[in-house]
Amino acid sequence: MAIIDVEHVTKEFRLGQVTRFGDTLKGFAARLCGRRPPQRAAFKALDDVSFSIEQGEVVGIIGPNGAGKSSLLKLISGVTKPSSGRIRVGGLIAPLIELGAGMHPDLTGRENIYLNGAIYGLSKKEIKKQLDEIIAFSELEEFIDTPLKRYSSGMKIKLAFSLATSLKSEILVIDEVLAVGDLAFQRKCFDRMESLIRREGRTVLLVSHNLRQVERLCSRVLLMDRGRIVLDGDSRSVCNRFYEMSDKKIAKIAGEKTVLNGREVSSGDVELNEVYLLNAFGERTEEIVAEETLRVKLRLTVQRPVPKPIFGLGIHTTDFLYLATNQSVDVLHCPVLNPGVYSLIFTMAGLPLLPGTYLLRFGLALGDTFQPVYYKEAVAGFRIVDSRNRSRATLMAGVDGFLDLQGDWRLVPEEGLTEKQGRDTRVETRVF
Amino acid sequence: MIAVVKELWTYRELVMTLVWKDIITRYKQAYLGVGIAVLKPLVLTVIFTMVRGFVGIDTGKIPYTILTFAALLPWTFFQESCAASVNSVVGNAALIRKIYFPRVIFPLTAVVTKFVETAIYFFLLALFMVWYRMSPSGHAVWVPFILGYTALVSLTLSLAGAALNVYYRDVGQLLPVGINLLMYASPVIYPLSLVQKKLLVERALGDWSAFGYRLYTLNPLAGIIDGFQAVMLRGEPPDWGILLPGCVATLVLLPISYAVFKRAESFFADVI
Numbered sequence: 255m256a257i258i259d260v261e262h263v264t265k266e267f268r269l270g271q272v273t274r275f276g277d278t279l280k281g282f283a284a285r286l287c288g289r290r291p292p293q294r295a296a297f298k299a300l301d302d303v304s305f306s307i308e309q310g311e312v313v314g315i316i317g318p319n320g321a322g323k324s325s326l327l328k329l330i331s332g333v334t335k336p337s338s339g340r341i342r343v344g345g346l347i348a349p350l351i352e353l354g355a356g357m358h359p360d361l362t363g364r365e366n367i368y369l370n371g372a373i374y375g376l377s378k379k380e381i382k383k384q385l386d387e388i389i390a391f392s393e394l395e396e397f398i399d400t401p402l403k404r405y406s407s408g409m410k411i412k413l414a415f416s417l418a419t420s421l422k423s424e425i426l427v428i429d430e431v432l433a434v435g436d437l438a439f440q441r442k443c444f445d446r447m448e449s450l451i452r453r454e455g456r457t458v459l460l461v462s463h464n465l466r467q468v469e470r471l472c473s474r475v476l477l478m479d480r481g482r483i484v485l486d487g488d489s490r491s492v493c494n495r496f497y498e499m500s501d502k503k504i505a506k507i508a509g510e511k512t513v514l515n516g517r518e519v520s521s522g523d524v525e526l527n528e529v530y531l532l533n534a535f536g537e538r539t540e541e542i543v544a545e546e547t548l549r550v551k552l553r554l555t556v557q558r559p560v561p562k563p564i565f566g567l568g569i570h571t572t573d574f575l576y577l578a579t580n581q582s583v584d585v586l587h588c589p590v591l592n593p594g595v596y597s598l599i600f601t602m603a604g605l606p607l608l609p610g611t612y613l614l615r616f617g618l619a620l621g622d623t624f625q626p627v628y629y630k631e632a633v634a635g636f637r638i639v640d641s642r643n644r645s646r647a648t649l650m651a652g653v654d655g656f657l658d659l660q661g662d663w664r665l666v667p668e669e670g671l672t673e674k675q676g677r678d679t680r681v682e683t684r685v686f
Numbered sequence: 687m688i689a690v691v692k693e694l695w696t697y698r699e700l701v702m703t704l705v706w707k708d709i710i711t712r713y714k715q716a717y718l719g720v721g722i723a724v725l726k727p728l729v730l731t732v733i734f735t736m737v738r739g740f741v742g743i744d745t746g747k748i749p750y751t752i753l754t755f756a757a758l759l760p761w762t763f764f765q766e767s768c769a770a771s772v773n774s775v776v777g778n779a780a781l782i783r784k785i786y787f788p789r790v791i792f793p794l795t796a797v798v799t800k801f802v803e804t805a806i807y808f809f810l811l812a813l814f815m816v817w818y819r820m821s822p823s824g825h826a827v828w829v830p831f832i833l834g835y836t837a838l839v840s841l842t843l844s845l846a847g848a849a850l851n852v853y854y855r856d857v858g859q860l861l862p863v864g865i866n867l868l869m870y871a872s873p874v875i876y877p878l879s880l881v882q883k884k885l886l887v888e889r890a891l892g893d894w895s896a897f898g899y900r901l902y903t904l905n906p907l908a909g910i911i912d913g914f915q916a917v918m919l920r921g922e923p924p925d926w927g928i929l930l931p932g933c934v935a936t937l938v939l940l941p942i943s944y945a946v947f948k949r950a951e952s953f954f955a956d957v958i
Contacts, residue, residue: 267956278853328955332786335952347786355784360711372703373785 256306256344257425257457258330263339265300265325265481299325300336301481309424312451312458314468314489316496317478323461324429326478330459331427345424345457348374359403363394363413366402370414374421384420391446392416393439412439419446426450429461447471469493497610500572519629523560524618527595528553529634541637544658548605548636552598552616560591562621567600569612570631577612577656583621606658607638690790690944697791704795709802723803724810726766727758734875743876748919752814756918757874757911759811760833763804764840764907765869769862771796771844776851776858779958789951790944793848797837804833811918823921832913832924839906839936846943849950852958872907877915878928881908906932 300322307313315323328334329341331349356373357366367388371381381388389398392412402410428447444467451458451471462468468475468489475492477485479499485492532549533539542548550567565586568579580600614636617629694701716722734754745753771793775782778792815821843861851857873881881902889895902908909932913924 333782333784334955349785356781358707358711360714361707365707365710369703369707372700373781373787375700375787377699378703 256342257309258307258344258459259340259342260306260326260330261304261340261342263300263303263326263329263336263341264298265322265329265334266296266298266337268296298481300329302339303481303483304339305476305483305486307457307459310455310457311474312460312472314472314475315459315461315478316463316465316468316475316493317484318500320480321478322481323478325481327427327429327459327461343425346375347425347427348418348421348423349427357402357410357414360401362401363392363398363405364389366413367417370417374418375423376421380422388416388420391420391442408436408439415443419443419450424457426456426458428458465493465496517629517631519626521627523556523558524591524628525555525557526552526616526628526630526633527555529614529616531634531636540635541639542605544607544609544638544640545604547601547603549599549601550614550634552600552633554596554598554618556591556593556596558593560618560620560627561589563588563591563627564619564621564624565598565600566617566619568615568617569607570615571656572611572613572635574631575656576615577607605638606660608656608658609638609640610656611635611637612656687941693788694790694794697787700787701791701795701798704791705799705802708795708799723806727755727762727807728810730758730762731755737875744880745877746879748820748915749818752811752818752820753877753915753919754875755811755814756915757872757877759804759807760836760910760914761869761872761874761907762807763800763833764836764910765862765865766803767797767800767837767840768844768847768865770800771840772847772851772861773858774844775848775954776855776958782958783955789954790845790947793841793844793947797840797844801833801837815918820919822918825917825921825923828913828917828924832910832917835906835933835936836910838940839910839932842936842940842943845940845947849947849954852950852954868905868907871902871905873911878908878912900931903928903931904935906936908932 303322303326315326317323325334327349329336330343331347332343333349356370358369361369364385367385368378368381372378389395392415394409394413397405397409402413405413448471450456458471460468460472472489475485475487475489476483477492477496477499485495530538530551531540531542532551533542534547536549563582565582566579569577571577580602612635613632614634615629615631616633618627619625620627713722731751731754735751738750738754743750774792774796775789782789782792843865847857847861851861869875881899884890885895885899885902891898906929909924909929912928916922916924
């Protein structure tokens with residue numbers, strides 16, 4: 255039986271200010287006369303959402319800002335009620351919608367553990383039993399009897415997280431809380447979450463913008479957009495779909511010539527007019543089949559002479575992770591770039607990228623000093639799609655990395671193994 | 687009714703923890719600490735005693751000062767718990783937006799917190815009684831019931847008040863003012879015996895006197911204060927005739943107030 259059942263749930267909010275007392279009176283008077291009270295425009299935060307979650311499932315909820323993810327979590331954890339529809343929850347919920355919601359600045363760390371524990375429904379006895387463990391996990395032994403108001407924000411979050419994950423509820427509702435603390439603590443949090451999910455078999459609902467995390471932790475993902483569930487399926491395909499959605503959005507923004515967040519440095523001596531992408535047949539395109547040739551053509555207007563120019567072209571992801579760069583130093587010899595209009599062509603054969611969306615960056619520097627003359631990120635974008643001779647199950651960018659790693663697999667049994675080890679190897683062979 | 691009590695019972699530990707938090711945070715950085723809590727009824731007692739020097743109020747055998755303090759004890763509890771619980775929901779907005787537990791916990795916690803603070807007043811009352819060489823009678827066992835009843839009266843006002851306060855913050859400002867006025871309609875400054883004398887013996891309102899008296903006792907505080915004075919100072923059991931009209935009013939209004947709160951609570955998180 256489903257542990258969470260959401261049936262045709264709609265949540266509306268009235269737009270605009272809170273009702274004035276006069277309006278309420280008017281509405282009340284209208285109701286007395288049997289008329290409908292005047293209504294302000296409604297905004298549907300959730301629009302006819304239905305799904306159910308089984309015991310032990312780990313479900314991620316992803317989607318752009320304002321898609322209704324947090325509203326959904328609030329409804330499931332009972333903080334608010336739906337405007338229409340029904341929600342049934344068959345278990346104790348620990349809502350980690352915002353860490354440290356019940357913390358009080360004047361109380362010490364230890365006192366706050368008791369307070370927050372009670373708010374999350376733990377009894378004093380249970381908290382006492384786990385107190386040492388909670389404090390140890392939070393790494394705050396020294397400060398545990400200091401009032402919370404003297405804590406740094408990182409310390410507060412550490413304390414809150416340690417407490418929250420020691421709750422023994424059947425359902426864990428988590429909203430964007432893993433991005434806390436310093437890197438080491440984040441790692442620790444992630445491991446703790448993973449062990450909660452995998453070893454203790456809890457039902458988990460996780461809202462996050464960190465898709466890689468969602469994909470790693472969840473077995474099933476709901477993709478939401480504008481209050482509706484757009485896609486409900488296994489985490490990989492839904493996440494990929496969301497990548498595509500955001501990639502297209504980013505590409506659209508880039509296409510509209512609006513400045514994408516990329517850096518731009520220019521001395522004004524050189525202008526980049528246009529960037530084309532051409533496929534192996536010389537056709538203009540933005541979609542390249544994996545492992546095929548991509549040719550980039552840049553049209554430059556040079557205003558003042560640039561001595562010994564070095565061109566550079568690089569590929570980065572939509573979240574500005576630099577993947578590869580090529581520079582023309584020692585390859586393209588040009589003593590001086592005189593004023594005029596030029597076409598610069600860079601050809602990449604057998605592009606070793608996994609399917610996904612990528613952006614290009616372009617730079618021009620002085621040959622002697624390496625002083626940049628022009629540099630711009632996200633000058634153009636392209637999508638890599640799967641080549642026809644590979645199955646749909648091939649690797650996807652962002653999930654399994656970005657580069658198509660070429661290599662050769664071989665499995666050879668070692669000589670002189672003892673019999674026992676030999677048996678192990680056979681087992682392993684079967685696994686492969 | 688039983689279901690309500692049962693649900694609250696499962697959350698008793700949360701209520702106790704929140705009460706503990708309220709008390710601890712209120713006095714943590716205050717040097718006078720809990721002492722400050724007794725200041726209010728004490729100062730009022732002094733003022734009323736001084737005023738009485740001008741107007742002359744007959745209190746029978748019991749000295750006016752201690753009689754007034756014994757009236758101010760349940761009164762202050764009522765007034766403070768009302769004011770605190772009306773603002774309790776709005777004051778905990780951060781929690782309400784994030785975590786679910788029955789919202790009724792907040793007004794309840796506010797009342798229980800004041801209940802604990804009221805315990806301090808009893809030390810003061812004991813000092814007064816020693817000073818005036820009075821000793822409590824066995825009827826003092828009624829005290830917890832009287833205070834428990836006071837808490838219910840306070841919740842009757844503040845449950846609906848707290849819910850409305852979420853929508854209209856004016857309620858949180860106006861209700862305490864209204865309660866302050868109610869003090870003059872309760873036997874705090876003057877004893878109830880004076881009211882009885884005026885209305886039942888002298889029939890100051892003519893034919894309306896009996897009705898006026900009934901109306902006066904409809905205010906639960908009349909019965910509460912007189913009952914408290916009776917069991918603590920006069921050594922008599924509470925007068926049920928005086929308590930009854932207020933009791934009936936509370937029993938009728940409390941479920942309504944609770945229903946208003948319950949109806950409103952689903953949308954607290956959206957509005958607050």
